[in-house]
Amino acid sequence: MTTTNGELLGLAFMAFFIITFSSTARYYVKFLCFILFSVVCAVGPIPFMLLRPRDYRNALLPAYLCRKFGAILGASFEVRGKENINQQHGGVVLMNHQSALDLIVLAYLWPIIGRATVVAKREVLYMIPFGTASWLWGTLFIDRNNRSLARTTINKESKAINDKHAKILFFPEGTRGNGDSLLPFKKGSFHVAIESQGFIQPVVISKYHFLNSKAKIFNRGKNIIKILPEIPCAGLSKDDILPLMDRVYQQMQTEYDALSDESLAINNLSKSL
Template sequence: MSSFIELLGLFLLLMLPFLYETNHIFRYYFKFLIYYGIVSFNSIVLIPAFLTRPCDVRNLLWASTWCHRVTALIGLRWELRGKEHLAKDQACIIVANHQSSLDVLGMFNIWHVMNKCTVVAKRELFYAWPFGLAAWLAGLIFIDRVRGEKARETLNEVNRRIKKQRIKLWVFPEGTRRNTGDMHPFKKGAFHMAIEEQIPILPVVFSSYCTFLDDKKKILNAGRIVITTLPPVSTKA
């Protein structure tokens, strides 16, 4: 019986390269499995280190150092333009388009440029452990989008802190991720935050994923993404 299991395991192992090269659906799920698997594994490894300075946004630099390596494994290349705007040591609200969970991988690749940066995320992500716990210990801001008043209170408190500590706050104003190539309506919260504390808004644009990613057809090929940081927009009266 054990010999049969070993032969079956060997057969499946030998089939992996064939399936990867010939079946785009298998390749799609396999790449995302690698992506999520490595991020989850790194979360487990890094949680003890994060506990030494809990909820400190600098922990995200450690996470990015480990997790950005996924890029090469799944065949993506990221190019950053306008680095000088992103590297400036100042508090700002970063607003970026949201196409896929791959956006997070792009952020991991530029976190060393942003330095002190955190992200506004929906509360449901906190319960996706171990990633959710590691993200909370790394200083991510989780908001309850259903309870609007509670979300506003959380963001107001965060707003004062990021200005005082010169932290960049990354927001996806479209809310739900959409890989359609079109711009969708913005939620107003990020802009209210920037105006209230007179913090500049920093637009960041990810080039379209449509050339290599199709979630409906389950396609994820090799691709190149350009991340463009535009000049900051002042909100001072």
């Protein structure tokens, strides 16, 4: 049994109708497209990545493609605070974590932050071929079930902060949170910052008002990424971890509130035009 052009056109029209008028269908279709395209962007350049394994520059082309596709899906970002970046030394970069779409945020930061290395759970490594590409651009994989081993792994890598001027990117909440408040921070990234006696660079991303996983909503929206001034950790010891965590948390929460209110106003205004 063959399918006529008319039947194909009818199926295409039906799919377009469903996606246009069903927010749930649009949510799943957009996320499926995002996942598939992210894999294609990451995997496509692997042959070239093999020429310089574990090099952060391997992610530059995938990052460029990810930014462009994110804009097509409707997830656009404005980056502020680039003047606060100092590529002449390493540090720990802390970002709030909301969704798998944070991959787009990383795509914006990667070309401007310097010698970047992101920390991810070990399970990502086994998501072949995406995990292979992630390893090739220098992702640091940790076993969250073994805290001692995870801390040892990260502390060894933290030497790169001083030796190679590397920037190690963390999601200090440890898991995704898209509410009005940031989740409590975990200590790991702060141990690394104090161990290296380097700098912490907070990066705050406004709330994804366009995205609601529970309600299955994935609309268009403008978001703000703000790079805050560095916080020096020179002279601090492990006894200073809790006060440092509280200081950084309060600073990022205050900025999160302000940016989220601003992005909501911008998106509401664009809807009314």
